[in-house]
Amino acid sequence: MSGGLLGFLGEAAVALLLIAGSFFMIVGSFGLLRLPSLMQRLHAPTKATTLGVGGILIASMLFFLFTTGRVSVHELLITLFLFLTAPVTAYMLAKAHLHRARLQKELPPTGRPVGWATFDPAASDPDPDSGLRPTDGR
């Protein structure tokens, strides 16, 4: 870190982003621990994924920009990957939760000739009954 006003401002910006990112990381994990139902718990870690990791990654970018003088783009890669995969993960988790928490007859009709895809038997499965409730944990 170089001296002078610019170095001080850069250091302050990095420290501020680190504190903000850490705050949102702990908010996300605390929500994951404390919220009562799974659909609410799905909501909390999105803060950790976007704001928390995002803040820490921007702090890292600024830190290496000020120390080495070069722009590092690795962090953007991680940010892009996390932003792309977080909705997919949340969707898959919500779908798995609905699949496990509700019986097949409780689900609303799809309004199409085919039913809910997760209850369809596998295409390669010769026995149509074996694929209905593969992981019934209750």
Place this chain on the structure above:
Amino acid sequence: MIAFALAVGFAAVGLGTIFCLVRLWLGPDAVDRALALDTLVVNAVALIMLLGIAQATQIHFEAALLIAMLGFVGTVAFCKFMLRGDVIE
């Protein structure tokens, strides 16, 4: 100033990791545990980034990227298994 912020960050992310581990322990459903593992991966990525800043080195980025990718693939595979009883049909 950065050293203080890094100490706060390590403490916060470590505490978040402990919260995720408690949720992983409590459950109560397998979906909760998959979600806790996913959040644990996000915490691990943040922890590795903080370590990179603390050591002023850029060699940890590949590790963070790999952990993020493996976490995503692992969570999707868990969900796929819970949905269909099979990962690749």
